[in-house]
Amino acid sequence: MNLKFRRQHPLANYILDFYCHEKLLCVELDGSIHDDVAQSEYDSARTDLLNRFGITVMRFKNDDVLHQLKSVLKILKQQILLIS
Secondary structure: OOOOOEEEEEEOOEEEEEEEOOOOEEEEEEOHHHHOHHHHHHHHHHHHHHHHOOOEEEEEEHHHHHHOHHHHHHHHHHHHHHHO
């Protein structure tokens, strides 16, 4: 789709896994630590803050990226088209 994503992009007090400035889109890849209740609450607060900046946050599990990449890319593309 000819978009540029920055890896490990700093924003406020956070490091975004992947960030597309043109679409104000953050893509986070989550390992099993994100299943922890405390981490989940932190992630939710972080997402709320990024949303206040107008940034859409999409989260994918590492396993999904490794084993279902086509599905992940399809979902990502659909979201990008919605943002347009």
